[in-house]
Amino acid sequence: MTRLEQQMQFILEVDKLKNITRQTYIADGSRKEDDAEHSWHLALMCILLSEYANEKIDVLKTVAMVLIHDIVEIDAGDTYAYDELGNQSKRERETAAADRIFDLLPYDQAAYVKELWEEFESGETPEAKFANTLDKCQPALLNDKSGGRSWREHEVKESQIKNRNADTFKGSDKLWNYVRNIIEKNTRNGNIKADGYEDEIHRII
């Protein structure tokens, strides 16, 4: 198989990402979005919002990261953020998926994409921190716009969201502050269940 044939095989395989449904509704609330749509949205947000990254980021690298960050879900499925049991086995399922799917690419590109995905998962570099911030902020924007439907259907508690977002400020204080206000508004209006969670001292930008 030629190099181009290997690349095309991968490009057709990842088309399956269009069939991986997430728990987030699109903004008009008519249906849930899929991973390919979500990844497009993050990539565009990355280009338009990179000015708010806490640290200087390589925008192309961060865009590439968000474009590939969910591909492992083709095999591993979308594990809902608040599914405790699912999240226990998530890492193992996703690593096997990364090996199978990314290895369809020529050796150098397989290594590049695998490293990019690992970097995203580790969340330690400026690019990975910002990509993770976008990945957490986008569903909150959509959930708010669609009237909190996903939060209500899953009876999500404020403490769950706040705990899950403990690191979200690391990529961008400014974006996290914006989204935290949205979360608090939706806690006040009952879309998110208030459970007496005490926030840490507010981070002021």
Next chain:
Amino acid sequence: MTRLEQQMQFILEVDKLKNITRQTYIADGSRKEDDAEHSWHLALMCILLSEYANEKIDVLKTVAMVLIHDIVEIDAGDTYAYDELGNQSKRERETAAADRIFDLLPYDQAAYVKELWEEFESGETPEAKFANTLDKCQPALLNDKSGGRSWREHEVKESQIKNRNADTFKGSDKLWNYVRNIIEKNTRNGNIKADGYEDEIHRII
């Protein structure tokens, strides 16, 4: 409205791209894809296939271009490639859409995105040529993979496809050669209607 609020308004508005259905079926043939999914696919292809661009390209700029290239269809709709009447009014409808939607962004970013879209439409720079090549190649890959369903449903003729792709080689001879082979295979097997179209001398890489 703050700069960030303007950006967020745009980011939520373009969510509507997820509702713009194209004529191309996803690879498994189960349903048609939408513009957001298509744009994600092109962005990923751009990163993985930029080595085949005829001229040196700025990859980030090209990725940004494909991420925004179909946003005007939120207002103007997806005009099927072989809809002659629709294509006559396309430019006017799309320019009005660009003004309305891109102007939701802060002034500098509105100008940046509008210029990027105009550059894509003109197809003259190395980045625009490569983006247009990807935009033409991706549906052919999916149509082939899904058994030629979209070509058959629209009774597409070889001459229509070849004429529509008269400029596709400009971004990448190598990718166009790959896709031309696919088109010819599908003409031989009847998914595309052979109509005695005489190809120009084959471009050999």
